Amino acid sequence: MQKIDRLLKVIDKVYSGPIVNEKEFDHQNVAAGVARVIEKYQIAFNKEQIIQSDDKLIDRVWEAAIDFLVGCGIYHTDTQRLIKFSRQEIKAALTAAPSDVTIGLGADARQFKTRQVEDPRPPLVGGGPIGTPLSEDQYVPIMQSYFQEPILDIVVPGTLATSYGRQVRARSPLEVIASWQEVDLVQEAAAKADRTGLSVMGVEMAMSDLGHLSAISRGGYRPEDTHIVALISEMKTNNDLLNKAAHSLRQEGVILGFYNPILGGLGGGAEGVAVLILAGWLAMHLIYLPTSVESCPTHPFLSNSTTPDIMRAISVVGAAVSRNSHLLSEFMTSPVSGPGTESLLFECVAMATVVSACGASRALGVRSGVGVVENHCTGLETRFNGEVAHAAAGLSRTQADEIVRQAIEQYKPVMDQKPVGIPFSAAYDTEIMQPTRAWLDTYEQVKGEVINWGLPME
Amino acid sequence: MADVEKLQGELSELLLVEDPDAGLAWAEETLKGDIGVTDFFNLVFTPAMAAVGDKFGRMEIFLPELMDAADRAKRISEEVLQPMMAASDSDQELIRGKIVMASVKGDLHDIGKNMVVLMLRVNGFEVFDMGVDVAPRDILDKAKEVEADIVGLSSLMTTSMPYMKECVELRNGFGLKGNFSVIVGGAPITAEYTAEIGADSFGKNAVEAVERCLALLDRPAIE
Ligand code: B12
Numbered sequence: 260m261q262k263i264d265r266l267l268k269v270i271d272k273v274y275s276g277p278i279v280n281e282k283e284f285d286h287q288n289v290a291a292g293v294a295r296v297i298e299k300y301q302i303a304f305n306k307e308q309i310i311q312s313d314d315k316l317i318d319r320v321w322e323a324a325i326d327f328l329v330g331c332g333i334y335h336t337d338t339q340r341l342i343k344f345s346r347q348e349i350k351a352a353l354t355a356a357p358s359d360v361t362i363g364l365g366a367d368a369r370q371f372k373t374r375q376v377e378d379p380r381p382p383l384v385g386g387g388p389i390g391t392p393l394s395e396d397q398y399v400p401i402m403q404s405y406f407q408e409p410i411l412d413i414v415v416p417g418t419l420a421t422s423y424g425r426q427v428r429a430r431s432p433l434e435v436i437a438s439w440q441e442v443d444l445v446q447e448a449a450a451k452a453d454r455t456g457l458s459v460m461g462v463e464m465a466m467s468d469l470g471h472l473s474a475i476s477r478g479g480y481r482p483e484d485t486h487i488v489a490l491i492s493e494m495k496t497n498n499d500l501l502n503k504a505a506h507s508l509r510q511e512g513v514i515l516g517f518y519n520p521i522l523g524g525l526g527g528g529a530e531g532v533a534v535l536i537l538a539g540w541l542a543m544h545l546i547y548l549p550t551s552v553e554s555c556p557t558h559p560f561l562s563n564s565t566t567p568d569i570m571r572a573i574s575v576v577g578a579a580v581s582r583n584s585h586l587l588s589e590f591m592t593s594p595v596s597g598p599g600t601e602s603l604l605f606e607c608v609a610m611a612t613v614v615s616a617c618g619a620s621r622a623l624g625v626r627s628g629v630g631v632v633e634n635h636c637t638g639l640e641t642r643f644n645g646e647v648a649h650a651a652a653g654l655s656r657t658q659a660d661e662i663v664r665q666a667i668e669q670y671k672p673v674m675d676q677k678p679v680g681i682p683f684s685a686a687y688d689t690e691i692m693q694p695t696r697a698w699l700d701t702y703e704q705v706k707g708e709v710i711n712w713g714l715p716m717e
Numbered sequence: 718m719a720d721v722e723k724l725q726g727e728l729s730e731l732l733l734v735e736d737p738d739a740g741l742a743w744a745e746e747t748l749k750g751d752i753g754v755t756d757f758f759n760l761v762f763t764p765a766m767a768a769v770g771d772k773f774g775r776m777e778i779f780l781p782e783l784m785d786a787a788d789r790a791k792r793i794s795e796e797v798l799q800p801m802m803a804a805s806d807s808d809q810e811l812i813r814g815k816i817v818m819a820s821v822k823g824d825l826h827d828i829g830k831n832m833v834v835l836m837l838r839v840n841g842f843e844v845f846d847m848g849v850d851v852a853p854r855d856i857l858d859k860a861k862e863v864e865a866d867i868v869g870l871s872s873l874m875t876t877s878m879p880y881m882k883e884c885v886e887l888r889n890g891f892g893l894k895g896n897f898s899v900i901v902g903g904a905p906i907t908a909e910y911t912a913e914i915g916a917d918s919f920g921k922n923a924v925e926a927v928e929r930c931l932a933l934l935d936r937p938a939i940e
Pocket of ligand 1: 391418429461462463465467488489491492518555558559560562626629630631823825826827828830833869871872875900901902903904920922924925926
């Protein structure tokens with residue numbers, strides 16, 4: 260079926276599905292729905308390990324997610340209607356999803372491919388400030404610090420703290436202007452690093468459909484860039500998001516669906532988070548027709564993705580997708596720590612190892628300081644995250660789990676203190692666009708340490 | 718005198734068991750004993766709810782349990798305590814304050830806000846949750862309509878934060894500064910930003926949100 264026909268069928272459902280109260284959806288469809296399948300499929304993770312390696316359990320989680328999605332549906336908040344799909348429709352969407360695509364252009368083009376659990380072929384590496392607010396004067400140098408890292412296969416920009424000196428307001432003309440400014444500044448940084456063909460994942464400033472529809476057009480983001488469309492946690496969408504999908508489909512863009520369930524939220528603990536990520540990914544394949552999907556499950560009090568429970572869920576989801584489908588998958592390292600700290604690098608070790616060993620297609624990072632501290636991010640941590648992901652490819656899950664647990668021991672004691680580190684201007688010598696000696700020393704030292712643990716980094 | 722600590726423990730457990738009516742029946746039964754309804758409310762009911770909230774803060778229970786506990790507590794309050802209070806002519810307030818909560822305009826992030834709403838509810842506040850993407854004017858109108866004591870604003874993005882400032886400006890502009898306080902929160906919000914926009918308080922997380930709202934109303938923290 261043509262993509263446009265599929266999208267039209269989704270829109271039909273948006274206007275004809277059963278009307279449901281949002282609170283009831285949260286309670287009955289999501290919370291009770293997750294609890295139901297967790298019991299039915301007897302899903303309980305092994306607390307002794309981070310990386311779960313019981314493949315029977317992993318496959319049950321996959322089945323549970325499909326069962327849950329069929330029952331739950333996706334809630335459309337504008338029409339208050341439920342978009343429901345059958346098992347057959349889910350199967351068809353899984354078959355139609357791509358398993359190998361080209362992103363980017365020219366010398367910077369990359370093949371984005373499905374991987375297997377414990378696959379020796381490394382995942383692609385994505386990186387950037389990933390939405391972290393950047394001041395206008397620092398935007399280009401910070402972005403350049405990422406573009407110049409050869410290990411990066413795709414770049415994810417930061418947001419602009421202000422636009423032409425003004426506080427940006429979502430859904431206002433300033434959103435349009437700021438979205439274009441993002442494109443302009445990203446292109447400037449890419450040109451400085453001589454990597455204009457690299458795929459860029461945006462529009463980060465598109466809080467609504469406005470920014471997306473304007474900045475993905477002539478002179479803006481290209482079809483070979485990666486167009487972001489989110490699913491609202493938990494299991495919801497709206498017309499803004501469907502507008503984004505409709506526009507990017509017409510542009511024949513590479514679409515990325517992302518979905519971040521919250522630990523301790525409607526899905527409950529790690530097991531529920533795993534069910535929700537899988538169901539949300541399938542849901543996005545049904546309604547947005549994306550090229551690939553991503554997740555950064557979030558801790559409710561620390562806002563990071565590097566807590567043990569969350570990584571347990573990720574290990575299961577990565578493996579479940581690789582074992583049961585050919586979907587292109589991706590997870591984000593979102594640490595509490597920021598530039599200049601050792602703990603930041605240990606958080607990367609833990610997450611990138613989990614992601615790589617469990618079969619994800621791409622490892623994304625690093626959203627330092629959970630992405631909310633202005634200018635607190637640098638290219639170096641992304642290099643490190645990528646190097647870990649490369650090195651962990653081919654490790655057995657048991658070997659990988661040892662390394663992950665050692666890394667957690669290093670940062671666990673400081674997690675609550677949120678060591679956000681130093682800003683870019685203090686971590687990089689901007690004259691030569693290189694990390695300062697001190698930041699580089701920390702990087703070398705942590706690298707040496709994890710090599711001793713058995714992670715084969717170069 | 719009844720052993721209030723024991724009763725507290727019993728109630729906070731009953732609010733989390735499978736049977737949704739267990740707490741209700743237990744409250745009716747307990748109130749037949751030697752504890753008066755006012756004491757029950759202050760020394761058993763409120764602290765028991767706070768204990769449930771603390772469990773969530775320590776992640777011993779999750780959002781669905783917290784939602785259920787809040788619903789059950791509401792029923793105990795409405796079906797058992799309020800009728801008894803009315804009958805006893807007590808002037809005790811059963812709610813600790815009225816709060817209007819919203820994720821501000823442009824912002825769809827509501828998970829944190831929903832947690833704050835629930836924590837406030839289990840701690841005895843009456844909360845009017847306006848949802849997401851709410852315009853400043855609508856928030857203000859609601860606060861006036863329900864005679865709110867506090868307006869709570871949630872923002873997760875630098876691009877929606879300006880609407881918090883607009884809310885405070887509108888409140889002050891309409892001369893309503895004495896009518897209700899504004900508390901703000903969300904991952905990017907800091908104490909400095911709170912002061913800068915003239916909001917009255919700020920909470921880092923759902924646990925702190927409760928403490929700060931109690932402080933705004935000059936109510937003692939729950940033991
Ligand atoms: C989950 C999430 C989403 C989900 C939201 C789902 C939902 N229903 O809420 C989805 C996927 C939809 C989403 C979309 C987007 N997001 Co988002 N998202 C997040 C993420 C990862 C976690 C937020 C969260 O729920 N945390 C868990 C909850 C429990 O924590 P919390 O909200 O902080 O709440 C706690 C406290 O802050 C406090 N609190 C909260 N509110 C209040 C209120 C009061 C009164 C008080 C006292 C306390 C209080 O108590 C809570 C409980 O402890 C954050 C990253 C982060 N570090 O926060 C990004 C983040 C907020 N998102 C961001 C962005 C950019 C976007 C998008 C624009 C991405 C895009 N290009 O599409 C869109 C915009 C959508 C919109 N218009 O709002 C940026 C914002 C950057 C900036 N410039 O400020 C962040 C920081 C990530 C990043 N760096 O990119 N996102």
